[in-house]
Amino acid sequence: MTESRLKTAAHTPPGTERGAVDGAAGERLRRDPVAQRVRRVPASGIRRFFDIINTMQDVISLGVGEPDFVTPQHIRQAGIRSLEEGHTAYTSNFGMLELRRRIAAHLEQRYGVAYDPTTEVLVTAGVSEALDLAVRATIDPGDEVIIPEPSYVSYAPCVIFAGGEPVMVPTSAADGFAVTARQIAAACTPRTKAILLGYPNNPTGAAVPRHELAAIVRLAGEHDLLIYSDEIYARLVYDGWEHTCVASLPGARERTILLNGCSKCYAMTGWRIGYACAPAPILEAMMKVHQYGLLCAPTMAQYAAIEAFDHGEPDVQAMLAEYARRRRMFIDGLNRIGLTCHVPQGAFYAFPSIRITGMSSDAFAERLLYEEKVAVVPGSAFGPSGEGHVRMCYATAYEQLEEALRRLERFVQAHRQA
Numbered sequence: 001m002t003e004s005r006l007k008t009a010a011h012t013p014p015g016t017e018r019g020a021v022d023g024a025a026g027e028r029l030r031r032d033p034v035a036q037r038v039r040r041v042p043a044s045g046i047r048r049f050f051d052i053i054n055t056m057q058d059v060i061s062l063g064v065g066e067p068d069f070v071t072p073q074h075i076r077q078a079g080i081r082s083l084e085e086g087h088t089a090y091t092s093n094f095g096m097l098e099l100r101r102r103i104a105a106h107l108e109q110r111y112g113v114a115y116d117p118t119t120e121v122l123v124t125a126g127v128s129e130a131l132d133l134a135v136r137a138t139i140d141p142g143d144e145v146i147i148p149e150p151s152y153v154s155y156a157p158c159v160i161f162a163g164g165e166p167v168m169v170p171t172s173a174a175d176g177f178a179v180t181a182r183q184i185a186a187a188c189t190p191r192t193k194a195i196l197l198g199y200p201n202n203p204t205g206a207a208v209p210r211h212e213l214a215a216i217v218r219l220a221g222e223h224d225l226l227i228y229s230d231e232i233y234a235r236l237v238y239d240g241w242e243h244t245c246v247a248s249l250p251g252a253r254e255r256t257i258l259l260n261g262c263s264k265c266y267a268m269t270g271w272r273i274g275y276a277c278a279p280a281p282i283l284e285a286m287m288k289v290h291q292y293g294l295l296c297a298p299t300m301a302q303y304a305a306i307e308a309f310d311h312g313e314p315d316v317q318a319m320l321a322e323y324a325r326r327r328r329m330f331i332d333g334l335n336r337i338g339l340t341c342h343v344p345q346g347a348f349y350a351f352p353s354i355r356i357t358g359m360s361s362d363a364f365a366e367r368l369l370y371e372e373k374v375a376v377v378p379g380s381a382f383g384p385s386g387e388g389h390v391r392m393c394y395a396t397a398y399e400q401l402e403e404a405l406r407r408l409e410r411f412v413q414a415h416r417q418a
């Protein structure tokens with residue numbers, strides 16, 4: 001924004017003299033200090049449970065959606081080394097070029113999609129920030145964003161905070177929670193600006209087959225829509241499932257903002273490294289928001305991320321193998337005790353049905369916590385279509401998962417409806 005376009009105190013519209021004291025303004029602040037679009041968004045349904053868990057002992061937590069592994073030693077060392085060498089200043093707003101080069105090379109090598117690291121890659125403070133930037137840089141007030149549901153808790157709030165309107169498209173266990181192009185088409189209106197995809201999905205673990213994603217991309221082309229694609233679980237897929245990077249599909253690259261990061265695959269949640277890739281004009285707009293809001297992602301963490309891209313692949317494979325082992329045992333166990341669960345293709349979540357108990361997902365989660373000390377997240381936290389399910393994260397030690405299953409079995413037997 002240029003100086004001349006900024007409103008200054010000297011530019012006073014007629015009838016609103018500056019400097020005049022308005023007594024009612026003080027009253028208004030006391031009554032109503034929070035912006036409407038922030039008030040509209042309820043607090044995360046997950047947080048309440050963690051407040052309760054923090055007051056209890058011996059709880060098995062299947063609640064938090066993050067790896068139970070510590071960041072691999074050599075990646076931690078790279079962060080520490082960067083501090084010892086005195087790399088404590090800001091980096092380029094885009095992020096270190098060495099890191100952007102690694103990101104571009106990774107995407108080209110793995111998915112065959114090419115981005116220019118100098119103009120089309122932005123390093124962010126996690127996918128969380130990348131998504132916020134993507135939406136804020138592209139959404140005008142009233143624009144609609146289609147979001148398949150159940151969905152990750154931040155998607156709809158991000159759109160609302162940006163002044164847009166989330167339009168939720170329910171998916172169900174019967175379809176493996178995989179959205180279809182037909183469902184999205186039915187939700188399109190002239191106000192639709194974008195589709196927000198998050199596959200493999202949190203909370204369901206579902207992935208969408210390549211041909212269906214290709215149909216969604218074609219639909220986006222027909223309606224001239226943007227696609228935000230959150231692929232944070234891209235590396236965590238099982239049983240030979242091949243992740244499809246949406247931007248690699250024909251016709252997708254020019255309308256897709258690809259979001260990914262280091263949190264899940266390298267067990268680096270606390271380092272806060274994500275990235276966004278998009279055509280230069282879109283990325284430049286995101287960069288503007290990022291530059292004024294954050295300046296750059298943490299420098300030490302960027303050094304650690306370079307090490308992760310260079311030498312972290314064996315760690316990804318080892319963690320993936322362990323998640324796969326737990327997933328098999330845990331999903332089988334849930335189905336055996338009557339908590340029917342579709343087999344998730346990716347991420348590290350089970351999203352079983354709790355219908356057998358006749359409880360709401362909120363009641364189930366609360367009673368399970370108090371009666372058996374197992375923490376899960378009610379499906380309703382991920383939107384109304386998550387009701388009837390709970391989310392259980394199996395990024396938890398194998399023995400803990402076995403114990404959780406024993407407690408769950410006892411709970412289900414006690415509350416099973418005839």
Ligand code: PLP
Nearest residue numbers: 065126127128152202261263274
């Ligand atoms: N997107 C999804 C689908 C997630 O599950 C999460 C974290 O749970 C995030 C984004 C946030 O990731 P980050 O740590 O990169 O901000």
